[in-house]
Amino acid sequence: MTPSIRLLLVDDEWLVRAGLRTMLSGQPDVDIVGEASDGTAIRENVAETGANMVLMDIRMPKVNGLEATEALRALPDPPHVVMLTTFDSDDLVLRSLQAGASGFLLKDTPPADLIAALRKVVAGEPILSPAITRKLINRFTEPGERKSRADAQFGQLTPGEQRVAVAVARGMSNSAIAEELFVSVATVKSHISHILDKLGFNNRVQIALLVHDARPGEVL
Structure with a gap:
């Protein structure tokens, strides 16, 4: 509910x-x-x-x-x-x-x-849809600088956290991510919480921004 x-x-x-x-x-x-x-x-x-x-x-x-x-x-x-x-x-x-x-x-x-x-x-x-996120990034930040920063941050995540981060950037809900990755919703929530804590983020939008910079080819 x-x-x-x-x-x-x-x-x-x-x-x-x-x-x-x-x-x-x-x-x-x-x-x-x-x-x-x-x-x-x-x-x-x-x-x-x-x-x-x-x-x-x-x-x-x-x-x-x-x-x-x-x-x-x-x-x-x-x-x-x-x-x-x-x-x-x-x-x-x-x-x-x-x-x-x-x-x-x-x-x-x-x-x-x-x-x-x-x-x-x-x-x-x-x-935010992936298309709008990408338009924002391209409009307001320098590509080289943000790619380097994003690569370093994305590299701090575990493989499981990276997979969840990419799914978040695609605009998927927790339940959809769980179904795609064959894990529980609780596991997805735990990964998202760890990502936010590890990178000092406040919300899923910031995760999406990071993935668009670090792994743009993985955001379909």
């Missing part, structure tokens, strides 16, 4: 927040617990509301989404962060993912797709 979503909306435009609230408030598994106009008091906002997910604009006038995401990383049990962006113009997207965001959505994402994406994130699944 998908966990319930306790959602904090963070956007400097009140019309955007109002639209999101209208769109999401009718969902039985979504509880909008608070709103904020920027990330100035993001840690306090999360602590006061008990939010387990933050839907956050990247570009805000005071404390932007990147800075707010980085602040949330210091919490003992940080919420999932999903960024709102205009993809083609926003140069903070990749940095937000590297800071620990679970993914990003375009502001014109259809309501059904938005709701489905939030449910996927709260269940622990990434919301």
Whole structure:
């Protein structure tokens, strides 16, 4: 069963927040617990509301989404962060993912797709397709530098962890990975946990970014 979503909306435009609230408030598994106009008091906002997910604009006038995401990383049990962006113009997207965001959505994402994406994130699944991940990497980082760094990090993983990492980069769920690799779901979760701890990552999106750099030919 998908966990319930306790959602904090963070956007400097009140019309955007109002639209999101209208769109999401009718969902039985979504509880909008608070709103904020920027990330100035993001840690306090999360602590006061008990939010387990933050839907956050990247570009805000005071404390932007990147800075707010980085602040949330210091919490003992940080919420999932999903960024709102205009993809083609926003140069903070990749940095937000590297800071620990679970993914990003375009502001014109259809309501059904938005709701489905939030449910996927709260269940622990990434919301970036391999194609979007590759476009982000190519747009914002230097190929030689990131390949060298990724090779070193990927080499720290055991063969079993590498196989799971590649499957994560393909956008596969834990159950699908378990079926493909002939292991239990618990084993898949254990491998993912070890990868995150070993490399200092926060989520599956960062694993996908690593694999796209280190083993692009294995991501089908």
